[in-house]
Amino acid sequence: MGKKILKAGAAVTIITPQESHFLFGYPFVERMSTGVHDDLLSSALYLTDGENHVLFISNDVIYITKESTARIRKGINEKIGIPSTNILIAATHTHSAPVTAEVAISANDPVVPKVDKDFLKFIEDKTVEVACEAFKKAEPAEIAFVLGDATGVGTNRHNPTWPKDMELPTMILKNQKNEYIGCMMVCSMHPTILHEDSTLYSGDFPHFVRESLQKEILGEQCPVVYFTGTAGNQSPRHVTKANTFEEAERIGKIVANSIISKLTDTVSFISDVNIFAIQTLVDLPKRTFPTVEWAEEHRDKSKKRFEELKKHSDIPQEIRTAEVNWFGSEELLFLSKLAQSNELEHFYKSSLPAEIQIIKVGEWKFVAWPGEVFVEYGLELKNHFDNVALITYANGELQGYIVTKEAQEKGFYEAGNSFFDYKAGELMLAETIKELKSM
Secondary structure, three states: OOOOOOEEEEEEEEOOOOOOOEOOOOOOOOOEOOEEOOOOEEEEEEEEOOOOEEEEEEEOOOOOOHHHHHHHHHHHHHHHOOOHHHEEEEEOOOOOOOOOOOOHHHHHOOOOOOOOHHHHHHHHHHHHHHHHHHHHOOEEEEEEEEEEEOOOOOEEOOOOOOOOOOEEEEEEEEEOOOOEEEEEEEEOOOOOOOOOOOOEEOOOHHHHHHHHHHHHHHOOOOOEEEEEOOOOOEEOOOOOOOOOHHHHHHHHHHHHHHHHHHOOOOOOOEOOOOEEEEEEEEOOOEOOOOOHHHHHHHHHHHHHHHHHHHHHOOOHHHHHHHHHHHHHHHHHHHHHHHHHOOOOHHHHHHHOOEEEEEEEEOOEEEEEOOOEEOHHHHHHHHHHOOOEEEEOOEOOOOOOEEOOHHHHHHOOHHHHOOOEOOHHHHHHHHHHHHHHHHO
C-alpha cells in the first residue's frame, strides 16, 4: 500500500438569525433574544487521504434532527460528492440559540414556539455552503493529535465526585507553510454557563474556547470545530461563580489553555494517515412509562423538595439540582399521559433508527451518537479502546437523554424526560464496540 498524503480544509460561517427568536433550553421561561453577544457558527473540517474523504461539521444550535441531517448530507453530496456515511453533523448544544427540533415535552411548555422553518432552511443552506468551502480549501497538510485536560470546567451535575470525563481529544492541522489551517476538539461538558436570564445569542463557553485558541496560537483565520462529548449528566454548575459571560470566558480559557500547553515542540505532525468511515443504524428499546397516578405523586414529591430547599438551603447548586429534578418530574408526568394515549409514536418515528457513525483518522476513532448521552458510556468505550472519542448530539436527536440504569431507577432529572429505556445506551455501546473491533 502506498503512502497516504493528507489534504485538509476548514471553513466557518455565521448562522445567527437577523431577527429575534425564542432561546431554547430552559423550561417554562419566556426568553426572547434581544441581541448578539457572539455569533452562532457553522464550522466544517474536510479531510482526505486521497482515497477516502470525510467532513466534520459542528453547528451552534441545541439539536440537529435526522431530517435536517439528511437534507444537509444530500445537499453536500450533490455538490461535492462526499457520501452521506462520511459526513458527521453535530450540535454544540448551546442553550442560547433558537428552536431547531420538535421535542415532545415542549408541548407541555406553553412558552416554547414551533420550529421556524425559514430559519431551519437558512441553517441547512449555510451548513451545505460551509462544507463545500472547506472542501474547496483543501491543501496538503500535516496533522497532530493532543489530549488536553478540562479539569475545572465542570463535574457530574448530580455529585461532583461521581463519574466525569475531563479529557480533551484535539486534532490540529498545518499546511506546508507551517500555518495552522484547522482544529477540532471534543469536550464532555454541557455548555450551560449562561442561564435563563441571558437573552443574547451565544455559543456559551465554547465560543471563548475558539476565540482564545485563535488569539493565543492558531490565528484568527483558523477555524475551530468544537464538539460536545458525553455531557448528558455533566454540568458546570458546581464550579461556576456566576452565570455570566465573564464566567463563560474563564471556563473557555481553561479548555483553550490546556490545549495550548500541549502544543510544544515535541508534538509530531504527520501527513501519512489513513481515513475511514462507517455507519450503522440501530433500533432502540422504547421506555415503559409509569402510570399517570405514579407520575403525579413523583411530581408532587419533587416539587415539595425543591420548595423546601429554596426556603431552607443556602447551597445554590443543591437548590438548582432539586429544581431541574422537579422539571424532570413534570416532563415525566406529561410523557406518561402521552404514552397512555399513544401520542408518542410520531416522535419515535422521527428519531429511529438511531445512527452510529465512526470516523477513523490515523490512530484516532471518532464515534458519533445522537442524543444527550451519559458520561458512563463514553468512559466504558475508553475502557475497551485507546484513542477513541464519543461525539454526541450528532446526526439526529433522541428526544432527550440516554441514561444509565441507576439514573432511571433513582428518577434523576434526565431520566424524567428520557424517551428510551436505559438499555438503549447499552445496546449502542455494544454495537459500537462490535463495529470498532471489526475495523
